Amino acid sequence: MTSSPLPSSARARQKRERRLALIEAAQRLVGERGLDDVTVEEISSAAGLSTRTFFNYFDSKDDAVLGIQEIDLDPGVRAQFTAGGPSGRMMSDLEALVAGFLTNAAPNIEQGERAMRLMMSEPRLVQRHIAWHQRVIGELEELLAERRKARPSPVDDDTIGMVAGLLMRSSALAWARSDYEGDAAAHLPEAVAQLRLLLDD
Amino acid sequence: MTSSPLPSSARARQKRERRLALIEAAQRLVGERGLDDVTVEEISSAAGLSTRTFFNYFDSKDDAVLGIQEIDLDPGVRAQFTAGGPSGRMMSDLEALVAGFLTNAAPNIEQGERAMRLMMSEPRLVQRHIAWHQRVIGELEELLAERRKARPSPVDDDTIGMVAGLLMRSSALAWARSDYEGDAAAHLPEAVAQLRLLLDD
DNA sequence: ACTGCAACTTGCAGTCACTGCAAGAATAGT
DNA sequence: ACTATTCTTGCAGTGACTGCAAGTTGCAGT
Numbered sequence: 001m002t003s004s005p006l007p008s009s010a011r012a013r014q015k016r017e018r019r020l021a022l023i024e025a026a027q028r029l030v031g032e033r034g035l036d037d038v039t040v041e042e043i044s045s046a047a048g049l050s051t052r053t054f055f056n057y058f059d060s061k062d063d064a065v066l067g068i069q070e071i072d073l074d075p076g077v078r079a080q081f082t083a084g085g086p087s088g089r090m091m092s093d094l095e096a097l098v099a100g101f102l103t104n105a106a107p108n109i110e111q112g113e114r115a116m117r118l119m120m121s122e123p124r125l126v127q128r129h130i131a132w133h134q135r136v137i138g139e140l141e142e143l144l145a146e147r148r149k150a151r152p153s154p155v156d157d158d159t160i161g162m163v164a165g166l167l168m169r170s171s172a173l174a175w176a177r178s179d180y181e182g183d184a185a186a187h188l189p190e191a192v193a194q195l196r197l198l199l200d201d
Numbered sequence: 202m203t204s205s206p207l208p209s210s211a212r213a214r215q216k217r218e219r220r221l222a223l224i225e226a227a228q229r230l231v232g233e234r235g236l237d238d239v240t241v242e243e244i245s246s247a248a249g250l251s252t253r254t255f256f257n258y259f260d261s262k263d264d265a266v267l268g269i270q271e272i273d274l275d276p277g278v279r280a281q282f283t284a285g286g287p288s289g290r291m292m293s294d295l296e297a298l299v300a301g302f303l304t305n306a307a308p309n310i311e312q313g314e315r316a317m318r319l320m321m322s323e324p325r326l327v328q329r330h331i332a333w334h335q336r337v338i339g340e341l342e343e344l345l346a347e348r349r350k351a352r353p354s355p356v357d358d359d360t361i362g363m364v365a366g367l368l369m370r371s372s373a374l375a376w377a378r379s380d381y382e383g384d385a386a387a388h389l390p391e392a393v394a395q396l397r398l399l400l401d402d
Numbered sequence: 403a404c405t406g407c408a409a410c411t412t413g414c415a416g417t418c419a420c421t422g423c424a425a426g427a428a429t430a431g432t
Numbered sequence: 433a434c435t436a437t438t439c440t441t442g443c444a445g446t447g448a449c450t451g452c453a454a455g456t457t458g459c460a461g462t
Contacts, residue, residue, distance in 0.1 A: 011409075011458060039447065050412050055449065089402045127335060131328040158374050159395040166363045173359050194360040199400050201290045212429065212438075241419065251441050256420065404462085411456070419448085427440075432433100 021047040084151030102185040137161040222248040227265040285352030303386040338362040
C-alpha cells in the first residue's frame with residue numbers, strides 16, 4: 001500500500017531522504033512548540049541541511065509541515081477516467097478518481113496522520129491544505145476537458161472540481177473522526193453518503 | 202441594496218473612508234502592476250496613510266485587495282435559521298442563510314466585482330478568498346449548534362459547512378460568468394441546481 | 403581512474419510582510 | 433476645559449523567502 005517506486009540512483013535516494021528528514025523535523029518541532037514558534041532555520045538544521053536548501057524542497061514552512069508533494073495519479077486510473085469510465089456516471093467515477101488522488105497523497109500513512117493532527121491545532125495549516133486541494137483540482141480540470149470529448153456532462157467543471165475538493169476534505173475528516181482507521185480513501189463512501197443525505201434533506 | 206448603516210460619528214466615518222481608500226488603492230495598484238509588484242507601503246501612501254496603519258485595518262496585503270471584512274449577518278435571518286426555519290428543510294434553509302452572508306459580503310457591488318476580476322489573474326487571492334469562507338463557516342457552525350436544539354439533522358456540521366462554502370464560491374463564479382449581472386446571491390439557485398445535477402448524475 | 407557535465411547545496415545579501423511598543427494626535431464624554 | 437479613549441504613526445526588530453554565484457557531489461563516457 002505504500003507507494004513510491006523505491007529509490008534507484010544514489011541521488012534519488014538522497015533527495016527522498018532529505019525530503020523526509022525535513023518533513024519529520026518540521027512535524028516534530030511544530031508539534032512540540034507550535035507553528036509560529038519554530039523557524040525554518042531550526043527545521044533545516046534539525047534535518048542537517050541549510051536554510052537555503054529547505055526552500056529547494058518546499059515553497060513554504062507550512063508545506064513542509066504538511067509534507068506536500070506533487071501528486072502522481074495512477075496512469076491507469078487517469079486513462080480510465082478520461083475515457084469516460086469506469087462506470088460512466090460522473091459522480092461515481094469522480095469518487096474513483098478522488099480515491100486515486102488520496103492514496104497517493106502522502107508517502108506513508110503516519111505522515112498523513114501527523115499532518116491531520118497538526119491541522120487540528122493550527123488553523124493556518126487547514127488553509128494551506130485546502131490551497132493544495134486547489135492544485136489537485138487544477139489537474140482534475142485537465143482530465144475533465146479530456147473526458148468531455150468521450151462523454152459530455154451537463155455539469156460545469158467548476159462544480160465538479162469543488163465537489164472533488166469537498167470529498168477529499170470530507171473523507172480526511174471522517175478518517176480523523178475514526179481515529180485514523182485504514183486510510184483516508186476508505187472513508188470516501190461515507191463522505192459521499194453525507195453529501196447525498198444533505199441534498200436529499 | 203448597498204448595505205451599511207451610513208457613518209454617524211466623525212470617527213466612524215473616517216474609519217470607513219480610510220478602509221475604503223486602502224481597498225481602492227490596493228485594487229487599483231494590483232490591477233495595474235500585479236500582486237507581487239506592489240508593496241504595502243505603496244498601497245498605504247497611495248491612500249494617504251502609514252504602513253503601520255495599514256495593518257490596523259487588514260491582516261495582510263491580500264485581505265486589503267479582496268476588501269475582506271467582518272460579516273454582519275442580518276439578525277432576522279440568523280434568528281430564523283437557529284429556530285429551525287424558514288422552511289425546515291436543511292438544504293433550502295442553508296441556501297437562505299448563505300444568501301444572507303453573500304449580500305453582506307462587500308459594502309458595494311463594484312468592489313466585489315473588482316475583487317473577483319483580480320482573483321482571475323492572481324491565484325493566490327483565490328486561496329485567500331477560500332480562507333475567508335472558512336471564517337464564515339466557523340460562524341455558521343455556531344448557528345448550526347443552536348439550530349440542532351430546535352431541529353436536529355442527520356448530516357454532520359462539517360459537511361454542511363463545506364457545502365455552504367461550495368455554494369458561496371459557486372454562486373460567485375456563476376456571477377462572474379454572467380458578467381456580473383445583479384449580485385452574487387442572485388446566482389445561488391443556479392449553484393444549487395448544478396450541485397443537484399451532479400449528484401443525480 | 404580521468405574528465406567534463408549536470409544536478410544539487412550552500413552562503414550571502416537583499417526585499418518585504420508583519421509585529422510589539424511607546425509616544426503623540428484626534429476625538430468623545432462630562 | 434479636562435480627561436479618558438481611541439487611533440495613527442515611527443521605530444526597531446523578526447523571519448520568510450529570493451536571486452545569484454561559488455562550491456560540491458554524483459554521473460556518464462572514455
